[in-house]
Amino acid sequence: MTYVIHGATGAQGAPVVAALVAAGKPVTALTRNPDAVVDGARVVTASYVSVEELTEAYWGADGVFVHLPIVSEQDRLAYARNIVATVNETRPARVVFSTSGAPSDAALGGAAALLADGLAASGVSHAVMAPTLFLENLLLPHVMDAVRERGALPYPIRGDFPVSWASHLDIADVALALFDRHDVTGVVSVGQYPAITGTDLAEAVGTHFGKRVVFQSITPEQMRASVAPVIGEGPAADIASLYQAMSTLPDRSITPENSAQKLLGITPRTTGQWLTDIGL
Template sequence: MSYTELDVAVLTASGTQSTAIANALTVAGASVRALTRATAPLDSSSALAATLEGADVVVYTAPLDYTPAVAEFAANVAAAAAAAGVRRVVYNANTRIPSESTGAAGFESRRDTWQILTAGSVPVTAVEPAIYLENLLAPGVLSAEPVGGGLVLRYPLPAQVPVSWISLADLGRVVAAACTQGRPGEIVHPGPPAITGQQLADTVATTLGVPVGFASVDPAAFERGLGIAIGAGPAAGVASIYHWLAEHPDSRAMSPDPGRRSVWLPSPTPIADWVAENLTAAGSLGLPPR
């Protein structure tokens, strides 16, 4: 089925990830229903089924909820998709999920959701991005070095952990491709080759023409700051990923798995190109123009 024949319902569509997904589907030519939790309630399978009636594909991005309610949401999505006659569910887990059990809500709530969705009758494809490049735009992540000039990239990752940094636009294109080409039960790992924090800083430095260092932030401090923005509960769920990575600095959980690099995945945007497009105004980062 071509994109022009597709009716795609994008759930939890008020967030930046779902917005990028809806935009990519619209550009591809699909008919898109961008549904928020107000218009497509996740806590009622019957109400959700009525909203999904006539949709060919449902895209479900896991919400910033790490309570037991996420299992109910997943069960309702699976039941509603079946009741509405949906042909395919594409699940954006919004993180890589390590193969081993972690005890981290940020990972395990997403693993539980995948297991519940795949237990339903509608075929499911999962997209597991690692970490978004747009996080570099958050306040305090890239800031001017007070001594010596240049910038410091501060992020709650051990220096040696390799990450496949992906842009939201690339996430959107991958999910859009999964709507037509993803296989039942398939889990894909999109994004460019994984690099360490210092390698990312070096890429930013080369692109901007200024020195950039990398500093590993304590996940507890990151969690406190994030809690101010999104609330303590969601912040704890997000930060649990970084706590686990800090405790497992040799993990390659955020690196691509060659076995999950499907031929239909769009080519990722080079990180330097994203930096050039989004971080070129050095003055906005507290540096004098050069």
């Protein structure tokens, strides 16, 4: 028996692996790199495109942690179908899925919604973690360089737009708890509450670094141009579309009723705590 972690060497999966290893749990780290070394874990090469490889990895699992990578939406839909097919075949004891901020409401469609709906239909014990925006987005070079060099925090939201920010470290904390708490099912919102505005975010960043930092609202197109060299044109365009759609909303706040705070007693890190924990 083991805990199978997708993207085990990536930004979201690696902290989950570390949390499980620290808790003394047996871990199978899934990666596309056959030469990868993951401390404390058994490394298995498996791809989202292969149901056969996923099936071999999932058999007998105590738990599976999954999130969809930043690729084209067409690929994400294919990956979601493959994961659902594998879960239906192998019936792991527990599946924990992070939406990574993508909408999981079936009425809205998309890969995250397809995967969440498929898990619900499978009858397998599962929980869907629903963060809004990740604090790790602030580590993108064009953001952190601006903070350090100009005292500005550029991001494609309004300065008065409230967001329940979360970190990958928070996701790991909640995932670890959800693997043990089979009584908690359905959607679990992960993020700061009350939500904070862009202006609040910049102030918190400035306080941590001991300097004045002002929030700079940029357009989704400016965001696309900045991240395309890092993640590729297709995924960058998809992200820009998400921020464009977000601009029509009043906020990106979690609801306390289904929050990790209420359901699990886990309070996400403040912005300052997160910056300290990652060593900045």
